[in-house]
Amino acid sequence: MEKHTVKKQYSCQVCGSAFSQTSHLNSHMRTHTGERPYSCQVCGASFSLNSTLRNHIRTHTGEKPYSCQVCGASFSQNGTLKIHQRMHTGEKPYSCQICEASFSRNCYLKMHLRVHTGEKPYSCQICGTTFSRNASVKIHQRMHTGEKPYSCKICGAAFSRNVHLKIHQRIHTGEKPYSCQTCEAAFKDSSKLKRHIRSHTSERPYVCQICDFAFRNSTHLKDHMRTHTAERPYSCQVCGASFSKSGTLKNHMRTHTGEKPYSCQVCGASFSENATLKRHIRLHTRGKQ
Incomplete structure (x- = not known):
């Protein structure tokens, strides 16, 4: 024909x-x-x-005349419906010519290609930090503006990113979806699981460039670096004392508030620091050894 x-x-x-x-x-x-x-x-x-x-x-x-025959979701444009349907079919027609990763949308492929090219076309107008995605700039800028658009419906805690809100909500639900395959310890988020796994492997990937001391997570390295720089970025709003770690500031604040959140299960004595409670508990266990 x-x-x-x-x-x-x-x-x-x-x-x-x-x-x-x-x-x-x-x-x-x-x-x-x-x-x-x-x-x-x-x-x-x-x-x-x-x-x-x-x-x-x-x-x-608000008209959405294009409906998905699988799940009923409706859309204002036919093109958006077609993209949505790939979620059901698994179709990923846009492929990377470098690593063969495939995507359901052309814009996702374009963003992915920047992994290979190193291109970061989006810049923060405040500090100049560059990003491969415009969405990443918007999230980053909340660090400067203090904007926290995602709020917990239970306790009102607010977050700059939706993913942080989801992790927080597990405090209320008790959900711990990330489990250690070695000891079955469970965690609210994947980053805590990764740090925990290093307690089994003894891996310490974060190394101080000054003294070669190594750490299991980046936060501990940052805290350690202040022993070299003498930086004390955490300040008490009551007396002006400054500290290198946020945890040390929290402990210090209890000298002003009188808060003693750590209680002995044997005699009921309470303490402002967990370390002090542990030393106290030894008084009870010493005679039993």
Whole structure:
């Protein structure tokens, strides 16, 4: 059977692209002229195509005419529905030519390629730190602004990232989905499991460049580095005393508040520091040894 080919007789004088209809050529020409003749009557946004305006108007009306036949989720655009359906089919049509990783969306592939190129096109306007993703810049900037848009419905604690909120919520639910295969200890988040595993392997990947002392996690290395720099970034708002570790500041604050959260299960005595409680407990156990 012979294939019927459509003749593309209308050519763009700027870039040479060819089209079968004059209306298609006219629409294409707006990519060169920047013309946007279709305007939204609600917010004034303008578009080069009438179809793009129709899609935009649904952001105001809330209309979602495209529905997934598998799970019922609905969308304002047909293209968004097609991308969603790949979640069900597992289709990943966009492949990396370097490592063969595949993705359901072209934008995910573009972001992935920066792993290989090292490209970081998004910069923080405050401190200049660069990132491979725009979303990472937005999250980073909350460190400067103090914005914490994700709040716990139970205790009101607020977080700059949704993933941190999810980890926090496990305090309330008691969920510990990350388990050690050696001793079955369980943890709320994967980073704590990784640190714990090093207690079995004795791995200490974080090394001080000054004295070669090694640590199981990066936080301990940062704390250690202050013994070289004498930096004391944690200050008491009551008396002005400063400390190299946040935990030391917390212990110090109890000298002002009188809080003693560590209690002896034998005699009921309470202490401001866990280390003091441990020393006290030895008084009870000493005679039994």
